[in-house]
Amino acid sequence: MLLQEGLQVGFVPLRWLDLVDVAITAVLVYQGYRLIRGTIAVQVAVALLGLYAVNEVVRAVGLTTLSTIFGAVGDVFVLAVLILFAPEIRQALFLLGRNPIVRRLVTQPPRQKITDEVIGAIQEMSRDRVGSLIAFARSTGLRNYIESGTQIHADVERDLLTAIFFPNSPLHDGAVIVQGQKVEAARCILPVSDARSLDPHLGLRHRAAVGLTERTDAFVIVTSEETGKISVAENGRLDVGLSLAEVENRLLDAFSPDRREAAPGGTPEEAPPPPADATT
Structure with a gap:
């Protein structure tokens, strides 16, 4: 298979599938950053990454007590992420629902x-x-x-x-x-x-x-x-x-995404910018 084949970078074999994997991961990480950029979720994400780094250091050094504590925290890590990032996850799902392909399937x-x-x-x-x-x-x-x-x-x-x-x-x-x-x-x-x-x-x-x-x-x-x-x-x-x-x-x-009916006497016009009128 073409995706199973690859090239040799130094002494490291690199498959085309690996390149696709890295590209998709990069896109997902970038889109996730765009979603939380400018919100308090950025600080939360940095704090979580810091805790993860400390946990890895503790495990590498062999500090038993701290490893036990971090292990207990790790058991509820996924649940904590879901709670802390609930608004961002909800917004991501809304954006997914607005996708024309998804809308075509469910609307x-x-x-x-x-x-x-x-x-x-x-x-x-x-x-x-x-x-x-x-x-x-x-x-x-x-x-x-x-x-x-x-x-x-x-x-x-x-x-x-x-x-x-x-x-x-x-x-x-x-x-x-x-x-x-x-x-x-x-x-x-x-x-x-x-x-x-x-x-x-x-x-x-x-x-x-x-x-x-x-x-x-x-x-x-x-x-x-x-x-x-x-x-x-x-x-x-x-x-x-x-x-x-x-x-x-x-x-x-x-x-009806595929339907483009023209208004009587012409085609649909671009929506005008909102005028400055007061409404209730």
Whole structure:
């Protein structure tokens, strides 16, 4: 086999498989460093590496008592790493879930009827300046956020969405989460983004939309109760002031990676940068 063959570096035989192994390891280490760079996890990683180095020195010297202590610590080392690096591990899994290949394998496109019902509701709420926040689950499950709200598990219908976000409705204050073919819950609590790149005038709805897409691969649509403008949040980015055609194309594209429908009268345009409008 080609991978089993190799070359001779001095007196050390080097297989092509070894080169592939080193290259993959280097990429994983680099990506891990990029993930924790600028966080407290860097200091934790350095401390753990220091303890590992001390442990190796103790074992080499033959200090029995210290070796026993480090051996006891080593038994729970993997568990400690999982606990200490839980946020970074979770972020890595979210990034993996956003990968187009993974998304293609686990994501099912919404039915056209669901898209039509959602766009109809968005059009009505935008026209009447009703604030709304609708999150669509993709490959990352949103169970924790669904459980924070009121369970509904109903079909996605225009009248249901507009009724939920009607200002006097007890369910209007929060997010609606659509998972699969159902409206799973309303009045859900979403994480709020603290990204400094966002317009400081943006309200909690828009920041919650961005916050959810920073932590998951959800697709979120927002309507502003002050301006009626429609926004879309995806992959930690917020695009404000989109047309209904653009929102529909973005929604279809989010669940059908191979589908690129042009808006009526032209092709989908690049999303414009967020304008400085205040929303709630």
